[in-house]
Amino acid sequence: MKILLIGEYSRLHNSLKEGLLSLGHDVTILGFNDGFKAYPVDFPLVKKWDSGLLKKVKLAVLQLTGFDLTSYFTYRQFCKNQAYFQGFDVVQLINENSFYCDYRYETKILNYLFRHNTKVFLLSCGDDYVHVNYNFNHPDNPSIVQPYLAGKIADKAFSNVLKFRTPSFKKLHHFIQEKCSGVIASDLDYHLPWQNQPKYLGLIPNPINLDKLDYIPMEIDDTIEIFHGINRESYFKKGNDFFEKALTIIQEKYPEKVTITVTENVPYAEYINRYNRSHIILDQLYGHDQGYNALEAMAKGKVVFTNASALFAKHYDLNERVAVNALSDVDYLVAELSALIENPEMIMAIGKNARTFIEREHHYKKIAEKYLNTWSK
Template sequence: MKVLLVGEFSRLHNSLKEGLQELGHEVYILGHQDGFKNYPVDFPIEKKWDNGFLKKIKVIVNTIFGFDISSYLTYLQFKKNKAKFTGFDVVQLINENSFYCQYYYEKKILNFLFQNNSKTYLLSSGYDYLNVKYCFENPNYKSGIQGYLAGRINPKIFGNVLKFRTSSFKKLHQFIYSNIQGIIASDIDYHIPLLKNSKYSGLIPNPINTAKIEFKPLTISDKIVIFHGINETNYYKKGNDYFEKALRIIAKKYGSKVEIITTRDIPYSAYINLYNKAHIVLDQTYANDQGYNALEAMAKGKVVFTGAEKEFTEHYNLKEKVCINAIPDIDYLVMKLSFLIENPNEIIAIGKRARAFIEKEHNYLRIANKYLETWNKG
C-alpha cells in the first residue's frame, strides 16, 4: 500500500510510518516541521511570513484585505510539488487544518488530494470542528476549553482553537467530511465527542515505537527528580500554571529531597534527553487520556501526571495505576506529588506498569495493523 500522511505535530505520524514501513508499505509524510519540535518530514512545507516584521505586515494586510500571505505561500509550495502527491492508496490528514491555511487555500490543497488519490481519512488527534463543538456544548467535559471558559486563557492565545467555531472552518469541516471515508480518534479525548458520528471509524491508540525508546527501571538513591517541560504556546491549555504553582510548594516542602527541572520551548531531541534522569514527568491537567509526550515518557518508565480519567481506565480495563490522573487543582497536585515523594516504592512500581502498558496497548506494529484494517474496510 502507498500511504501519504499529512501533518505532524507530535511524532504520531512518524511512528505510524515506521510501523507501516516495517510491514512492507511505502509511506511518506507531507507537512510543516512544527517549529521547535522539528519532527522529520519527507516533503516539508515552510510556514513563511510568520515571524518578526514580516508577520506584522501579514497581519495588517489580512486585517485590511482579508488576504493571508502565509496561506498563499503554503499553497504555492504545495502546487510546485503537487505531482508528488498523487496516486496514493490512502491519504491521512492529521486534523482539519493540516496545512494551517485559511479556508480558501486549505480547500484548494485538500481538493487536489481528494481528487488525485484513492481514499482519505481524517484523524481527530487535536482540536477540530466536532471536538470544539462538543466541548463548548458540554462545558463539564474535561478539556482545555474549561480553562478558556473560566477566563484563564486569553482569546488571542486560544485563537488556534476558537477558529474552529468560525463559519469558514465550519464550511471547511463540511467540505472535508463530504470527501473522507472515515474519522479515526487517537485517544479517549477525541473518541467521546465522535461516538454518535456516522463517519466515525473508531479509536486507534497512538503508536509508540518502543524499539527506539529505552526503558530503564527507576532507581531512587538520592533526590526524586521531577521534570516539567513547557511549550509556551500551550501554557494555559495544558495547565502548566497549576503545575508551576504546585512545584513551588513542593520545593519549599521537601527542599533537598527533590530536584525540579523546568524547560521552555526546547527542541524535541533535547527535551527527550533532559527528562531521561527524571522519576516524575508533569504533562497536562486538562486531559482524559494521554497525549504523545506522556506516552513516550511512560514508555521510558516515568511516572507521568496526565489524563487518566475513569473512561480511560475502563476502556483499557486497568486495575492499577499506569500514570497519575492530573486535574487543574493545586492542592490535589501537591497531595499526589507528596504521596509519591514519601512513598518512593510506588514510583518504581508505577514506572514498570507504565512501560508494560505502552508495550501492550501502543505497540507501533500492532497499531499500524489496526490502521491498515480500518483503511481497508473503507
Template sequence: MKILLVGEYSRLHNSLKEGLTAVGHDVTIIGCGDYFKNYPVDIKLNRKYTSGLAKKWKVLLYKLFNIDLAAEAIKKQFFSHSENLKGYDVVQLINESPLGVTPKIEKEVVSFLAEHNKKLFLLSCGTDYISVKYAYDKKFRYSILSPLFEGKVSEKEFDPVLKYIQPEFKSLHEFVFQHISGVIATDMDYHIPMKGHPLYVGLIPNPINTEELPYIPFSVEDKIVIFHGINRSNYYKKGSDYFEAALSKLNEKYADKIEIITVESVPYAEYIELYNKAHIVLDQVLGFDQGYNALEAMAKGKVVFTGAEKEFVEYYNLEKQVAINALPDAQAIYNDLEQLILNPSELTGISKNARKFIEKEHHFIKVAEKYVETWLNN
C-alpha cells in the same frame, strides 16, 4: 500499500510511518514539522514570514486586503509537489486543517488529494470542530476550554482553539467530511465527542516506537527528579498553572528530597534529552487520556502526571495504575506528588506498569496493522 500522511503533530505520523514501513508499506509524510518542534517530514513545507519585517508586512497585507502571505507560500510549495501527491491508496490528514493555513487553501488541498488518490481519512487528535464544540458546550467535566470558562484567559487569547467553531472553519469541517471515508480518534478526548457519528470508524491508540524509546531502569539513589516542560502558547490549555502552583508548594517543604527541571518551548530532540534523567514527568491536566509526550515518557518508564480519567481506565480495562491522573486542582496534584516522594517504592511499580501498557496498547507495529485494517474495511 502506498500511503501519504499529511501534516504532523507530536511525532504521531512519524511513529505510524515507522510501523507501516516495518510491515512493508510505502509511506510519505508531507508537512511543516509542527512549528518550533520541527519533526522530520519527507516533503518539507517551510513557513515563511514568521519574524522581523517580513512578518510585519504579512500582518499589514492581511489587515488591508485579507491576503495571508504565509498561507499562500505554503500553498505554492504544496502544489509544486503535485505530481508526487497523486496515486496513493490511502491519504490521511492529521487534522481538518492539516497544513495550518487558511480554510480556503485547506479546501483546495483536500479537494486535490481527494481527486487524485483512492481513499482519504481524517484523524481527530488535536483541536477540531467536533471536539472543540463538545468542550465549548461544557459536555466534559473539564476540558482545554476550562481556563476560558474560569476567566484565566480571554477569547482572543484562545482564538487558536475557538477558531475551529467559527463559520469559516465550520465550513472547512463540513467540506472535509464530504470528502473522507472515515474519521479515526487517537484517544478518549476525541473518541468521546465522536461517538455515534456516521463517519466515525473508531479509536486507534497513538503509535509509539518502543524500539527507539528503551525502558530506563528505575532507581532513586538521591533526589527524586521532577520534570515540567512548558509550551508557553499552551500554558493554560495544558494546565501548567496547576503544576507550577503544586511544585512551588512542594519545593518549600521537600527541597532536600527533590530536584525540579523546568524547560520552556524547546525543540523535540532537546526536550527528550532534558527529561531522560527525570523520575516524574508533569505532562498535562485538562485531558481524559494521554497525549504523545506522556506516552513516550511512559514508554521510558517515567511516572507521568497526565490525563488518566475513569473513562480511560474503563476503556482499557486497567487493573494497575499506569499513570497519575492529574486533576485541575493544585492541591490534589501536590498531594499525589507528596505521596510519591514519601513512598518512593511506589514509583517503581507505576514505572513498570507504564512500560507494559505502552507495549500492549501502543506498540507502533501493532497500531500500524490496526490502521491498515481500518483503511481497508472503510
C-alpha cells in the same frame, strides 16, 4: 500499500510511518514540522510571512483585502511538488486544517488530494470542528476549553481553537466530511465528541516506537527527581500554572528529598533525553487520555502526572495505576506528589506498570496494523 501522511503533531505520524515501514509499506510525510519541536517530514512546508515586519504587512493586506498571503504561499509550495502527492492508496490528514490555510486555499489543496488519490481519511488528534464545539457545549468535560472559560487565556492566544467555531471552518468541516472516506480518533478525548458522527470509524491509540525508547528501570538513591517541561505557548492549556504552584510547595516541604528540573520550549530531540534521570514527569491537565509526551515518558518507565481519568481506566480495563491522573487542584497535586516521595516503592510500581501498558496498547507495529485494517475496510 502506498501511503501519504499529511501533517505532524507530537511525532504521531513519524511513529506511524515507522510502524508501516516495518510492515513493508511505502510511506511519505508532507507537512509542517510543528515549530520549535522540529519533527522530521519528507516534504517540509514552511509558513511564509508569519513573523516580524512581513507578518504586519500580511495582516494589513488581510484586513484591507481579505487576502491571506500565508495561505497563498503554502498553496504555492504544495503546487511546486504536487506531482509527488498523487497515486496513493491512502492519504491521511492529521487535522481538518492540516495546511493552516484559509478556506479558499485549504480546499484547493484538498480537492487535488481527493481527485488524485484512492482514499483520504481524517485523523482527529487535535482541535477540529466537532471536538471544539463538543467541549464548548460540555464545559464540565475536562478539556483546554476550561482554562479559556476561566479567563486564563485571551482570545488571541486561543485563536487556533476558536477558529473552528467560525462559519468558514464549519464550511470546511462539511466539505471534508462529504469527501473523506472516514474519521479516526487517536484517543478518548477525540473519541467522545466523534462517536456519534456518521463517518466515524473508531479509536486507534497513538503509536509509540518502543524500539527507540528504552525502558529505564528506576533507581532511587537519596533524592526523587521531578521533571517539568514547559511549552510557553500552551502554558495554561496544559495546566502549568497548577504544576508550578505545586512544585513550589513540594520544594519547600522536601528540600532534601527532591531535585526539580524545569525546561522551556526545548526541541523534541533534546527534550526526549532531558528527563532520562527523572522519576516523575509533570505533563498536563484537562483531559481523559494521554498525549504523546506522556506516552513516551511512560514507555521509559516514568511516573507521569497527566490525563488518566476513570473513563480512561475503564476503557482499557485497568486494575493497576499506569499514571497519575492530574487535576486542576494544587492541594491534590501536592498530596499525590507527597505520597510518591514518601513511598518510593509506589514510583517503582507505577513506572513498571506504565511500560507494560504502552507495550500492550500502543506498540507502533500493532497500531500500524490497526490503521491498515481500518483503511482497508
